[in-house]
Amino acid sequence: CGVLLTTATFAPPTPALVRSHRATARAAGSGRHRICMVSDFFYPNMGGVESHIYQLSQCLVEQGHKVVIATHAYGDRRGVRYLTRGLKVYYLPLQVMYNQSTSTTCFHSLPLLRCVFVRERITVVHAHSSFSAMAHDALFHAKTMGLNTVFTDHSLFGFADVSSVLTNKLLTVSLCDTNHIICVSYTSKENTVLRAGLDPEIVSVIPNAVDPTEFTPDPGRRDDSKITVVVVSRLVYRKGIDLLGGIIPELCAKHPDLCFLIGGEGPKRIVLEEVREKYQLHDRVRLLGALDHKDVRDVLVQGHIFLNTSLTEAFCMAIVEGASCGLQVVSTCVGGIPEVLPDEMVTLCEPTVRSLCDGLEIVIARQRSGSVPSPASIHRRVETLYTWRNVAERTEKVYNRVSGQEVLSLDRRLTRLTSHCGSVAGAIFAFIAVLNYLFLLLLQWLIPDDVIDIAIDGSGPQSCWTQTSSKKGKRKANQIL
Amino acid sequence: PPCGPVENKKVLYGRQPYPDNYVDRRFLAELRRNVGVQQLRYWSVAREAGLVGQQVSCVAVFVALWSSLDGGALPPAALLWGGLLAALLGYGLHGALGGGTGGRTRWADLQSAAIFLAFTFGFSPVLKTLTESVSTDTVYAMSALMLLAHLLFFPYARPSPPGSLSLNAALFGSVCLASRLPGALHAFAMLTWALLLFALWPCLLQRLRDRAPRAFPWAAALVSLAGVGGLSGLWPGGSVLLLLTLLALTLACPLLLVRLQRHKDNIHGPWDEAEIREDLSRFLD
Amino acid sequence: MADDSLTDIYGNRIGVACRCHSDLCREVTVSGPKLSLRSVLVYTCGVWLLAYAAFCCTENTAVLSCAIILTLVGLMVYIHFFKVDHESLLIIGSLGVQLSSSYASGRECTSFIEMSKIKDVVINEAVYMHRVIYYLCILIKDPADPHAVSSVLPLFQSSKPRLKCLIEVYKTCQEILAQS
Numbered sequence: 001c002g003v004l005l006t007t008a009t010f011a012p013p014t015p016a017l018v019r020s021h022r023a024t025a026r027a028a029g030s031g032r033h034r035i036c037m038v039s040d041f042f043y044p045n046m047g048g049v050e051s052h053i054y055q056l057s058q059c060l061v062e063q064g065h066k067v068v069i070a071t072h073a074y075g076d077r078r079g080v081r082y083l084t085r086g087l088k089v090y091y092l093p094l095q096v097m098y099n100q101s102t103s104t105t106c107f108h109s110l111p112l113l114r115c116v117f118v119r120e121r122i123t124v125v126h127a128h129s130s131f132s133a134m135a136h137d138a139l140f141h142a143k144t145m146g147l148n149t150v151f152t153d154h155s156l157f158g159f160a161d162v163s164s165v166l167t168n169k170l171l172t173v174s175l176c177d178t179n180h181i182i183c184v185s186y187t188s189k190e191n192t193v194l195r196a197g198l199d200p201e202i203v204s205v206i207p208n209a210v211d212p213t214e215f216t217p218d219p220g221r222r223d224d225s226k227i228t229v230v231v232v233s234r235l236v237y238r239k240g241i242d243l244l245g246g247i248i249p250e251l252c253a254k255h256p257d258l259c260f261l262i263g264g265e266g267p268k269r270i271v272l273e274e275v276r277e278k279y280q281l282h283d284r285v286r287l288l289g290a291l292d293h294k295d296v297r298d299v300l301v302q303g304h305i306f307l308n309t310s311l312t313e314a315f316c317m318a319i320v321e322g323a324s325c326g327l328q329v330v331s332t333c334v335g336g337i338p339e340v341l342p343d344e345m346v347t348l349c350e351p352t353v354r355s356l357c358d359g360l361e362i363v364i365a366r367q368r369s370g371s372v373p374s375p376a377s378i379h380r381r382v383e384t385l386y387t388w389r390n391v392a393e394r395t396e397k398v399y400n401r402v403s404g405q406e407v408l409s410l411d412r413r414l415t416r417l418t419s420h421c422g423s424v425a426g427a428i429f430a431f432i433a434v435l436n437y438l439f440l441l442l443l444q445w446l447i448p449d450d451v452i453d454i455a456i457d458g459s460g461p462q463s464c465w466t467q468t469s470s471k472k473g474k475r476k477a478n479q480i481l
Numbered sequence: 482p483p484c485g486p487v488e489n490k491k492v493l494y495g496r497q498p499y500p501d502n503y504v505d506r507r508f509l510a511e512l513r514r515n516v517g518v519q520q521l522r523y524w525s526v527a528r529e530a531g532l533v534g535q536q537v538s539c540v541a542v543f544v545a546l547w548s549s550l551d552g553g554a555l556p557p558a559a560l561l562w563g564g565l566l567a568a569l570l571g572y573g574l575h576g577a578l579g580g581g582t583g584g585r586t587r588w589a590d591l592q593s594a595a596i597f598l599a600f601t602f603g604f605s606p607v608l609k610t611l612t613e614s615v616s617t618d619t620v621y622a623m624s625a626l627m628l629l630a631h632l633l634f635f636p637y638a639r640p641s642p643p644g645s646l647s648l649n650a651a652l653f654g655s656v657c658l659a660s661r662l663p664g665a666l667h668a669f670a671m672l673t674w675a676l677l678l679f680a681l682w683p684c685l686l687q688r689l690r691d692r693a694p695r696a697f698p699w700a701a702a703l704v705s706l707a708g709v710g711g712l713s714g715l716w717p718g719g720s721v722l723l724l725l726t727l728l729a730l731t732l733a734c735p736l737l738l739v740r741l742q743r744h745k746d747n748i749h750g751p752w753d754e755a756e757i758r759e760d761l762s763r764f765l766d
Numbered sequence: 767m768a769d770d771s772l773t774d775i776y777g778n779r780i781g782v783a784c785r786c787h788s789d790l791c792r793e794v795t796v797s798g799p800k801l802s803l804r805s806v807l808v809y810t811c812g813v814w815l816l817a818y819a820a821f822c823c824t825e826n827t828a829v830l831s832c833a834i835i836l837t838l839v840g841l842m843v844y845i846h847f848f849k850v851d852h853e854s855l856l857i858i859g860s861l862g863v864q865l866s867s868s869y870a871s872g873r874e875c876t877s878f879i880e881m882s883k884i885k886d887v888v889i890n891e892a893v894y895m896h897r898v899i900y901y902l903c904i905l906i907k908d909p910a911d912p913h914a915v916s917s918v919l920p921l922f923q924s925s926k927p928r929l930k931c932l933i934e935v936y937k938t939c940q941e942i943l944a945q946s
Contacts, residue, residue, distance in 0.1 A: 080891040080898065093893060111896035119898060156752040180502075186491045190509050191752035200508060204501035207493040238754065246761050274765055312754040315493070334755045339493045351755035385494040394501055451777040453900055453929040455891070 032461050033399045034066040034121050038113070038138035039128035040101045042071040042089065046293055048317050049129045049154050052208055054083070059392030061085045065399075066460025068120050070113065072102050072134060086458030086465030090116055094134065104133035106432050110141050111443055117145060119455045124399050126150040130157075130167070136174045143177055143413060144436045148402045151175060152182040153192045156314045156335050168195040169421070173429045176420040177413050179402040182206050182395065184315035185336025191314075197420065206394045207340075209386035210320045217326030217375035218301040226257040227367055229360070230303030230327065232296055232318060233310070235266030240309030240332060245271040246353035247309075249279045251360060258284065258364070263299045265290035300325040305363055311351055313337050319346060324382040326375020328367065330359045341385075345378065410437055513749040521742055526735035531701035532686070534727045536635055538708025539678050540628050541723055545711030546674055547658050550667055557670040564673050568594075571677075571685050578692040597676065605668040608660040620657050627654030631679065641687035643680060651679040774798065775899050775926045781852075782931055784938060790859030792942060794935050797852035798925040801845065801870055810837050845870035850924035857939055859946035863904065867924060881946060883907055885915055887939040889932050900929045902936060 037057055041049040057067040062085065073079075073091040081089045092112045097103040117125070125142035127135035130153050142149050151174070158164050175181060175196040181203045183189040193200050222228060229251075233239040244262075251258055262272060262285065269287065276285045291299060300306065306322030308331040315336050319329045323345050331337055333348040340346075349359035366372050408416060413433060418426040457463050491507065499505075549555040572590075612620055631651035636644040655675035659668040690697045705727050713720035774780050781797040817833030849870040856864040863884060866876040885905040891898055901920050908916035921935075 079893055090893075090898065112893070112898070115897040156754075158753055159748045185493055187751045190512070190750060194509070194512070194748060194750075200504040201502055205493070206501055240755075240757075242757055242761050246759075246764050249764055271765075278765060311757070312752070314752075332755065335752055336493070339491055342492070342494060351757070352759060353761070354759075397501070447897065448777065451773070451775065451928075452897070453775075455898075 031400070031403070032065050033396075033403060034123045034460060035060065035068075035126055035399065036117060036120060036122040036124070036138075037067065037069045037126050037128065038071070038132075038135050039069075040072055040096075040132035040134045041129055042069060044074050044077065045100055048208065049132075051293070051317075052152075052154070053128055054087075055209065055211065055388040056392055056395060057087050058085060059388045060396065061087055061459040062389075063392060063396060064461060065396070066120070066457050066463070068116070068122070068458075070116055070134075070138065072096060072100075082458055086463055088120075088455075088458045092116075097133070099131070101132055102134045102137075104137055106137060106140055106436060107439055109134065109137045110144075110436065110439055113138055113141050114145060114440065114443060115452060117142065117147060118449050118452045121454060122147060124148045124150060124402060126152065126399075128152045129154050130171055131155065136170070139174055139178055140433070140436065141440075143407060144410075144433065144440050146407045148405065148407060149178045150180045150182065150398055150402055151178050152184070153188060154184060154314055156188060156191050156312055157195055159194070169425055171196045173417065173421050173425060177408050177416050179405050179407070180204065180398050182398060184208050185339050187336040187339065188314040204394070204398055206391055206398075207386060208315050208317055208320075209388045209391045210317060210324055210382075211388065212324055212379070212383040215297050215300065215321050215324035215379075217324075217379045219326065219375050221298075221301045222304060223302075226259050227255065227305065227364055228259045228261055228303040229305045229307050230261045230263070230300055230322070231307050231309070232263040232291065232299060232322075233308070234264050235262075235268040235272065237268060238311055239266075239268075240311045240351060241266070241268035241271055243309045243332075243351065243353055243356060244307070245275045247307075247356050247360065248272070248275050248281065248285060250353065250357050251364075252279065252281055252284055254361075255364060260285045261288065261299060261303055262286065263288040263291040263296065296321065297325060300327060303327055304367055305330060305360065307356075307360065308332065308337075309351070309356065310334060310337070316340055320382065320386060324379055326378045328363045328372055330356065330363055332356065345381065410434075509750075511750050515745055515747050516749045518745060518747060521739050523735060523739050526738055527731055528698055530731045530735050531698055531705075532637055532640070532690075534731045535686070535701040535704040535708075536632060536637070536683075537726060537730070538705040538723070539682065540632060541708035541712050542704070543655065543675065543678050544628075545708070545715055547662075547671060548715050550671060551662055553663075557664065557666045560670040560674065561666075564670065564677055568677060568681070571681060575685050575688055578688050598673065601672045601676075602669050605659070605672065606665040608656060608668045609665070612657065612660040617661060620661055624654040624657040627651065627657065635683075639687065640683035643683045648680060651675065655679070772931045773928055775897075775928055780925055780927055780931070782927070782934070784934075790942065790945060791857070792938050793854055793856045794938060795852050795854040796922050796925045796927055796931070796935075798850055800851075801849055806841065810841075813837050813840075842871075846873055853922050853925055855921060855935065855939075857942050859942045865921065879904065879906070879919070883909075884943075887921075887936065887943065889929070889936055890918070899926065900932055901926070902932045 035057075037053050039049060039053055041047060042053055043050055053069060057069060060067050068088045068090065070090045070092060072094040078091045078093050081091065083089060092109070094102045094109055094112070102109070116122070122142075125138055125147050127139050127149070128151075129135055135151070139149050139151060157167060159168070171192075172195070175192075175198060179202070181192060181196075181198065183192050183203055183205055184207055186205055189200070189203050189205050192198065193203055231244060233241075235241050248260055252260075260281075272285070272287060276282060276287075288299060300322055304327065306319065306325075306327040306329045308316060308319050308322075308329070310316060310332055311334060313335040316331065319331050319337065319340060323329050323341060329341060329346040331346055331348060332351040334351055338348055347359045347363055349355040363372075410433070414430045417430045417433060420426065421429060458465050497503070546555070546560065550557065550560060627650045631647045631654065634644055634647040634650065636647065652675060655672060659671040659675075662668050662671060686697070686700065689700055709720050709724050709727070712723055772780055772782050778799040780799065781795075783795045783797075785793045785795075787793060813833055813836060817829050821827070821829045846869055850867050851870045853865070853867040856866070858864075860881055862878055862880045864876060864878045866874055868874040883906055885907045887902065887904050889900055889902055891900055894901075901922070903921060904919040905915045906917045906919060908914040922932075927935075
């Protein structure tokens, strides 16, 4: 079925072909996968990648696949944990180096990850985020062990400075023999294809989604005697907080009934505080500080307009969340943002104070004249645009395609590395790949695969997860008996 | 090319009629190469490189002055008179090239000059004892290192005002050297020249570059010649070496840069981080 | 229940014996691999060869005697404090659980937990020395709150049987716990 699938995707599809493609995908979909998601970023850490992994895993479990997640230990949280629907999370004791990312040595994580892959009988390893060293390590080990690999890139990179040149080289090495890559927007796909020198056919675009039940409008919570602009983002340079510092005084001077509600924390908070101080806007600009994920919705529903001033963004979850809460969205037109929402739901501006102010003025005028659609109708519209179930279905197709492909044998992998990643880096990483393989052989000699206990499935076709019992061990064992 | 009833739009919402990994003809259509890269011309680069060359020469001039003062070939009084003349000439030129230096009056300039001179004059006898306990080798090595640091950290893009790190390094190096001179007047003369060369000359040069771009290369060439000439009486091999260095810096390096320009391949596209070009500090002042 | 195919997590064969003293009293004994003559010989020879090499360099006979004493003392310490011959779990309904481990030298360590303190016996997973393993453990009740677990007591810590064996023991324990 793998052959048929690939021909169907390569040819410019006529409707008939598309139908046959879907049919084959469904046929292959009957084979359930055992997937291991690997990333340094997972709960209790908060962010877009974390919720992406969690929501995607939940939907895949719902579809009947077995999913386990591997991440590094967060403080006290180490060992094996179970989340809703029997989603199993391995918090592996690996040393964190910088910004919640582990160090990459290409070797030290092999014993633990091999144990996880073997005992869970993993068929597809799905790594997330190019910032995560553990994800790249896992891809490297999975290829050594002959497992199929998928990688999701959540961020955009430039090409100009030294650090991005180096990271792009590492990404080239990491992705040159990965079976399939997923990007969250078309812009992100172009970026990743250029950075890693990939064949665009093996890169799929699957957007993020939001949980519409979590972000529901509540017009009663907002104060209609004034107009409130909500900003929820980390207060860092890349989110364009400097621009926000210019917009606030401009607009507050023009509209006496305009308020700003700003959620988030970061080094650029000082800019906003200075602006507030200088223009005496203490009652109109409220800085809420760091927000918990569960509090975001409560902040969003208090506003009329959602403002996003990011300077770069692969896929802006925040504007979808804002729209889902029924707000009018004003955003800078950078990265993948123009692809995210239909034109009637978002006002796109250039990343300048002038353009953003103009965009906000238009929306404020529309808000005053009452010609904006009701929050509930906006919410209903967004609900249909992005769902995690849709994301999971499309990801499932990637798994189906990947599981039909063969993993490169060591000699072909070495050829690929040396031919694809330049002579110096290619040779170095080919050498590391050989060492990694030898290390794997040593581990297999020390602890053969058949000595590692096969884990009892928490999710998937043979899942023993039941909602009723509360105790982990008892539940598991009860099911075996 | 897609010929179906529905065009594959570059949007993420809504189902596309194509598989997720479909590559349409507009893939990478927005890729731009070498946006806003200015094509460098050889002589303009060489002109700018002249600034680097003349700064190296400045150091050479300073070392030559020190050496002739140390050897007794040049009396300190003559050096001081020369310095005064140079300062007055430079000040006049600076004024002639356009006044309006942030509302400073001549009186204020004279005041600061007087304070500097008085302090330097007052402290120059102390210098002798300052480095007495340090061996001469160490003092020489230290000043060489400091003058090198001055050259490395000099703000070549905009020499005025001189960068604090490079200026401090240069002054520290000159204090080290001046402390090894035979008399207090020698040290005083040396320090005034250090101020002239490392603090005031870059300002004048910057003014020259802005207001009289034609005269700038000649000024740079003059300083370079002075450096080579000053060093030739002292150490002929060194002056040849300096000449070769200057030629390499001002003629060969720009040639290399212009040649390498051909291989420039910058990729731009919608994924680039937007730059904030406007001046946002106006909201905070 | 004596099964030849049972192994510990390293693939060494272990023996498991279950004795039914009565309906309410069972004893499970897990005996680890015996101290093999080969490994003792390998270690002894290793130490002695090193000592002989040191003797060749220093020409001091004290090195040799030290090595002999070292191996003897080391062997004794090992069999007395480290080498567990078998571990047993005696579970008596409505009374409690007795855990005992006997060392190769014959030394025995025994502890007893009252049934009132035991919340449950479960199989859990843990990260252990670069791998993830299953282990059997007793959940001890928190005296303040009978629904909470105050601590976890792992069983068969030395012999580390594999999951198949743990499930058998688990079933045995649950039968007794269900009765009491």
